[in-house]
Amino acid sequence: MVDLISLFLNSVFAGNILLAFFLGMCSFVAVSRNLEASIGLGFAVIFVLSITVPLNWFIFHYLLAPGALAWLGLGAYDLSFLKLIVFIAVIAAMVQALEMIIDQFSAALYANLGIFLPLIAVNCAILGGSLFMVERNYTFIESVVYGFGSGVGWMLAIVAMAAARIKLRYADLPRGLEGFAITMIITGLMAMAFMMFSGITM
Amino acid sequence: MKLSKTKAFKTFAGPAWTENPINMQMLGICSALAVTVQLKPAIVMALAMTFVVSFSNLIISAMRKIIPSNIRIIVELAVIASLVIVTDEFLRAYMYDVSKLLSVFVGLIITNCIILGRAEGFALSNPPHLAFIDGLGNGAGYGSVLIFVALIRELFGSGNIFGFSVVPQAFYDAGYEDMGIMLLAPAAFIIIGLMAWLQKYLTTRDEV
Numbered sequence: 001m002v003d004l005i006s007l008f009l010n011s012v013f014a015g016n017i018l019l020a021f022f023l024g025m026c027s028f029v030a031v032s033r034n035l036e037a038s039i040g041l042g043f044a045v046i047f048v049l050s051i052t053v054p055l056n057w058f059i060f061h062y063l064l065a066p067g068a069l070a071w072l073g074l075g076a077y078d079l080s081f082l083k084l085i086v087f088i089a090v091i092a093a094m095v096q097a098l099e100m101i102i103d104q105f106s107a108a109l110y111a112n113l114g115i116f117l118p119l120i121a122v123n124c125a126i127l128g129g130s131l132f133m134v135e136r137n138y139t140f141i142e143s144v145v146y147g148f149g150s151g152v153g154w155m156l157a158i159v160a161m162a163a164a165r166i167k168l169r170y171a172d173l174p175r176g177l178e179g180f181a182i183t184m185i186i187t188g189l190m191a192m193a194f195m196m197f198s199g200i201t202m
Numbered sequence: 203m204k205l206s207k208t209k210a211f212k213t214f215a216g217p218a219w220t221e222n223p224i225n226m227q228m229l230g231i232c233s234a235l236a237v238t239v240q241l242k243p244a245i246v247m248a249l250a251m252t253f254v255v256s257f258s259n260l261i262i263s264a265m266r267k268i269i270p271s272n273i274r275i276i277v278e279l280a281v282i283a284s285l286v287i288v289t290d291e292f293l294r295a296y297m298y299d300v301s302k303l304l305s306v307f308v309g310l311i312i313t314n315c316i317i318l319g320r321a322e323g324f325a326l327s328n329p330p331h332l333a334f335i336d337g338l339g340n341g342a343g344y345g346s347v348l349i350f351v352a353l354i355r356e357l358f359g360s361g362n363i364f365g366f367s368v369v370p371q372a373f374y375d376a377g378y379e380d381m382g383i384m385l386l387a388p389a390a391f392i393i394i395g396l397m398a399w400l401q402k403y404l405t406t407r408d409e410v
Contacts, residue, residue, distance in 0.1 A: 131309050
């Protein structure tokens with residue numbers, strides 16, 4: 001249990017998927033201009049990551065990993081090279097399905113989350129989460145915790161950034177620094193602050 | 203006609219400098235930062251990226267008249283993912299140590315916004331040879347940023363270039379120390395930020 005809590009805290013803070021592994025930067029820079037949109041996208045990322053990482057865990061361990069097809073009597077095959085294309089297809093299909101389900105059951109939720117879901121299919125944080133899950137050999141439970149934790153970490157980073165950029169609107173920046181450049185520098189400072197958490201172990 | 207006036211040259215030079223995908227269009231930053239701790243993986247990543255973006259542009263542009271527009275995203279993703287798998291397997295086979303360093307970031311080329319962005323924005327509306335050159339230009343623009351950042355981080359972070367020590371021992375004796383922060387994530391963000399500032403400053407100077 002302590003392991004899982006520690007994994008969760010690590011994926012939220014010290015091993016933050018955005019600030020330590022640079023994943024999901026594109027939508028981070030584009031969407032953090034707007035605080036409400038950042039919160040919406042943050043929830044959508046948590047949602048999709050907590051579903052796709054465990055789902056891809058099943059697919060990898062029962063279909064793709066070396067010897068995974070043993071339950072079909074095909075233990076000699078190693079399909080792990082297919083993981084990239086399968087993962088991206090699962091993510092795209094999952095996002096599409098979620099969009100339809102949310103649209104069916106909750107109009108309010110759809111209005112808030114729906115527009116962000118298509119953006120998420122090409123968010124590197126989602127594919128990155130699944131690939132790290134394979135790379136680090138997580139067990140099923142760990143993959144659930146990791147998926148959820150990275151989503152929370154990503155949301156924390158983008159909401160903090162959106163809040164910082166509201167204040168930035170009144171700042172008198174030198175020419176050329178506004179927009180992208182200052183966002184990256186603030187992200188750097190934020191990443192430094194998040195690294196302080198790496199000293200904390202449980 | 204001078205070389206710099208031809209359409210092909212402009213197609214190459216635009217994305218390589220004035221419309222640089224990372225600094226000016228803010229695309230593809232995800233993978234750019236993680237692989238720049240040392241020069242060697244940065245160069246391999248730049249080459250892999252150039253290969254994927256130019257060939258995906260070429261293939262998609264060649265097929266642009268037969269792809270139905272409502273399923274084009276999935277077709278594009280399939281082309282890109284196949285090229286990335288080829289690259290990944292190639293690196294695993296011939297450059298295993300580098301592929302270990304790059305870890306998941308080769309796979310993440312798939313979701314690199316530059317590639318899908320170029321496929322959508324350029325390859326679907328231009329003939330194959332221009333699309334290919336556009337891909338090379340984007341690869342060069344992406345690669346130059348990557349290599350520059352990696353050069354700064356490796357030089358100041360560990361005193362090396364390509365793993366060879368270049369900072370003279372006399373400096374260390376005089377009290378110089380490598381900056382550990384350069385090897386960590388925050389430095390990458392800050393260097394890219396400063397570079398984007400510089401480039402934007404230089405490219406917009408004439409208009410003011």
